[in-house]
Structure formats: structure tokens, C-alpha cells
Amino acid sequence: MANPSRLKSVERGLQSLMVGVLAFSALMLLAGLATFMFVPGHPRVEFLMTVGLIVLMTTPAVRVAIAVLGAIRARDWLFLTSTVAVTLLLGLTLGLALAGIRG
Amino acid sequence: MVMGAGAVAGCFGALLGIGGGVFLVPFLQFVVGLPYNVARAIGLMTVIATSSVVSAGSASRKLVNLRLGMLIQVPASASALLAAILVVRIPERALFIMFSVVLAAITALMLYRLERRNVILDPSADPGPLGGRFYEEESAREVVYRIKRLPVSLVVSMVAGFVSGSLGIGGGILQVPALNAWCGVPLRAAAATSAVMIGVTAVSSVPLYYARGDMSAPLAAAAVIGVLAGSRAGFWFGAKARAKWLKLIMAGVLMFVSLTYLMKALD
Numbered sequence: 001m002a003n004p005s006r007l008k009s010v011e012r013g014l015q016s017l018m019v020g021v022l023a024f025s026a027l028m029l030l031a032g033l034a035t036f037m038f039v040p041g042h043p044r045v046e047f048l049m050t051v052g053l054i055v056l057m058t059t060p061a062v063r064v065a066i067a068v069l070g071a072i073r074a075r076d077w078l079f080l081t082s083t084v085a086v087t088l089l090l091g092l093t094l095g096l097a098l099a100g101i102r103g
Numbered sequence: 104m105v106m107g108a109g110a111v112a113g114c115f116g117a118l119l120g121i122g123g124g125v126f127l128v129p130f131l132q133f134v135v136g137l138p139y140n141v142a143r144a145i146g147l148m149t150v151i152a153t154s155s156v157v158s159a160g161s162a163s164r165k166l167v168n169l170r171l172g173m174l175i176q177v178p179a180s181a182s183a184l185l186a187a188i189l190v191v192r193i194p195e196r197a198l199f200i201m202f203s204v205v206l207a208a209i210t211a212l213m214l215y216r217l218e219r220r221n222v223i224l225d226p227s228a229d230p231g232p233l234g235g236r237f238y239e240e241e242s243a244r245e246v247v248y249r250i251k252r253l254p255v256s257l258v259v260s261m262v263a264g265f266v267s268g269s270l271g272i273g274g275g276i277l278q279v280p281a282l283n284a285w286c287g288v289p290l291r292a293a294a295a296t297s298a299v300m301i302g303v304t305a306v307s308s309v310p311l312y313y314a315r316g317d318m319s320a321p322l323a324a325a326a327v328i329g330v331l332a333g334s335r336a337g338f339w340f341g342a343k344a345r346a347k348w349l350k351l352i353m354a355g356v357l358m359f360v361s362l363t364y365l366m367k368a369l370d
Contacts, residue, residue, distance in 0.1 A: 079170050
């Protein structure tokens with residue numbers, strides 16, 4: 001049976017993690033963009049922006065992963081089923097991207 | 104210019120729970136002159152940025168219905184992934200016309216049900232397995248809502264996911280009006296839930312576009328930074344605005360975007 005209070009406590013913990021990840025991504029993107037604008041041709045430009053974009057892409061996935069843990073903790077089986085299904089779909093997307101599927 | 108456009112997109116996106124792509128993609132394509140595939144990839148990154156800001160904020164937490172959101176996310180993510188795989192085979196004109204027609208239909212529905220409110224003012228009412236409760240400033244009390252027509256929300260989410268993956272937007276522009284008009288979700292709860300889930304929808308397709316080389320890192324970085332700044336303001340305004348005015352703003356945005364894509368398709 002679902003336990004809403006346990007679900008809510010997991011949500012509160014998630015907020016700090018999301019803020020940290022988002023701040024790191026923003027910092028990398030800002031650093032990359034500033035370097036691109038003021039030091040064009042700098043070898044680190046692409047790296048900084050790529051890291052920032054990839055970290056940003058992970059934030060929704062982190063949210064889903066935390067939701068899976070929250071569902072397990074709350075013993076909410078409907079919620080767990082849907083979060084695991086979404087996780088598998090995201091894993092499939094990543095796998096296809098890495099395999100270089102072009103469609 | 105791209106950063107400024109991102110800030111505006113982020114503000115409206117967070118205000119209406121629809122992500123920034125619906126504004127930014129036409130801007131990047133028709134004003135900046137980027138190829139459609141690049142504009143789409145950047146649009147999806149800004150959707151993720153808007154969604155992440157909402158997820159990280161505390162104001163939305165009580166409004167987000169994560170249980171419902173994850174359930175409707177399954178068809179959304181599946182169809183977004185499918186869209187990213189198939190989109191190279193679909194003519195742009197066909198996508199634009201499809202999107203324009205769907206937006207016009209949603210606008211008509213929103214205006215038809217403008218005065219509808221989905222809240223139950225009795226806080227002791229049972230929200231059911233997928234409903235929720237939150238404090239509503241308009242009523243100055245805790246209100247409850249129950250989910251209706253769940254199959255409709257699943258179908259709309261599937262369409263929204265496909266639209267997201269093929270057009271570079273979040274899909275919230277379809278989900279929010281549909282959840283509000285057909286499925287019994289109050290507008291603020293629909294917007295907050297959608298704002299969190301559109302990031303997951305976007306990340307279901309954007310890695311494929313990234314792998315194809317469609318992402319322009321400097322432009323994406325500028326747009327994302329603008330969105331990160333603008334979306335915080337947007338969500339703050341959304342919490343203060345009356346639901347009816349939010350619906351009118353959304354209807355206006357939907358109509359504008361619908362006409363823009365229709366004109367481009369007929370061009």
C-alpha cells in the first residue's frame with residue numbers, strides 16, 4: 001500500500017540534489033560560453049560546454065531514479081511500475097544514442 | 104539575442120508549465136535562421152533546463168502530482184523516442200501542419216471550458232488513487248481534485264511525446280490543457296506536474312539528436328542560461344496569477360504558435 005508521507009520525504013531530499021546538479025551544469029555552461037566569447041579558440045571551450053549540456057541532460061534521469069527509490073520506500077507498486085518503465089525507456093534512448101543509431 | 108530569447112522562453116515556459124521550446128524553436132528557426140534540426144535539439148535542451156528548475160524549486164513541490172506524472176510519462180517517453188527515430192522520414196511540412204491543427208483544437212477546448220475549475224473545496228474529500236490536494240491561494244484553503252478519464256490522459260501524453268520528439272518542444276502545451284479540460288486536474292497542478300515531466304520527455308529523444316551532431320553547443324549554452332534565469336521568475340508569477348488569466352494567456356500563446364507553424368507549412 002502506498003505511503004504518501006514517505007514519498008514526500010524522498011521528494012524533499014531530491015530538491016537539494018537537483019539544485020546541486022543544476023548549479024554545476026549552469027557553472028560549466030557559463031564558463032564555456034564566457035571562454036567562447038572572450039578567448040575564442042581556447043581548447044577547453046568545447047569540453048566545458050559539453051560537460052554542462054550532458055550534466056543538464058542527466059537531471060531528469062536523476063529525478064526518475066530518485067522516484068524509483070521513493071516508490072520502493074513507499075511500497076507504492078503502481079508508482080514503482082511506471083517509474084521503472086520510464087527508466088528502461090531512458091536507458092534504451094541512451095543505448096541507441098551511444099550505438100550511433102541515425103534513424 | 105539567443106540568451107534573451109531563452110529568458111523569455113523560460114519565463115513563459117515555467118509560468119504555463121510548457122517548457123521553453125514552443126517559443127524558442129520558432130525563434131531560432133525563423134528569426135536566427137538555424138536549420139530546423141539544430142533548432143529542435145536546442146529547444147529540447149531548454150525544455151530540460153526549464154523542467155530542472157521547476158524540479159529543483161520548492162514552490163512547485165506541493166502542486167506536482169508525481170504519481171500521475173510518472174504514469175502518463177510512460178507513453179510520452181515511448182513516443183518521444185519513436186519520434187526521434189522516425190523524424191528523419193517525416194517531411195517538415197507534415198509536422199508543422201499536424202502541430203498547427205492540434206494546437207488550434209486545444210485552444211478551442213481551453214476557451215470553451217474557460218470557467219471550469221476542477222477543485223473540490225472540501226479538504227476532507229478523497230482524492231482517489233491518482234488525485235491530489237494542495238493549498239490554493241484563490242480559495243485561501245486546501246483543495247482536492249480527482250482524476251477523470253485516465254485513458255484520455257494516456258493518449259494525449261503519447262501524442263505530446265511524439266510532438267516533443269519531432270518538434271523540439273516539451274509536450275506540455277498539449278498535456279496541460281488536456282489534463283485541465285478533460286481529466287479533472289486543476290490548472291496549477293497540471294502546469295506544475297507537466298513542468299517536471301517535460302524534462303523526462305525531452306531527455307527521451309535529445310541524446311539521439313546529440314549523437315547525430317544536431318546540437319550547437321555555444322547556442323545551446325546561451326539559450327539554456329537564459330532559460331535558467333527566466334524560468335524562476337515565471338514560476339513565481341504563476342503562483343500569484345489567477346487560473347482564468349493563466350488559461351487566457353495559454354490560449355493566446357497556443358493560437359500564436361499554431362498560426363506561425365501553419366504559415367510556415369503553407370509557405
